Amino acid sequence: MKTTDDAEHFGYRVLMKALFGGEPPTWRNRAACADADPDMFHTAGRTAAAKAMCASCPVLAECRDNQLSWEANGPARFRDNAFGVVGGLSGAERRRIHYPAKNVKDVA
Structure with a gap:
């Protein structure tokens, strides 16, 4: 069962793929x-x-x-x-x- 955090993380990853064409830029973690x-x-x-x-x-x-x-x-x-x-x-x-x-x- 997915938690709210899992759902938000999934939504974030979908958004990043739409915006950046893939994973978020590596600098984003810093x-x-x-x-x-x-x-x-x-x-x-x-x-x-x-x-x-x-x-x-x-x-x-x-x-x-x-x-x-x-x-x-x-x-x-x-x-x-x-x-x-x-x-x-x-x-x-x-x-x-x-x-x-x-x-x-x-x-x-």
């Missing part, structure tokens, strides 16, 4: 958030705590690069609807990277 509550990264009132955890992460660069690449190379809805804190950046911060504001002088 991430500061590896054992953290995932809700911290998707709850508006916990953004500061999530960013603080990311700031101390030994694989911050890999995480950020992976997420930005995944959003940039996937369907536009990945970029348009970016949410939560990933790689130390909020969804709004990541959207600004994908869609930088144009300088009025550059338009002319």
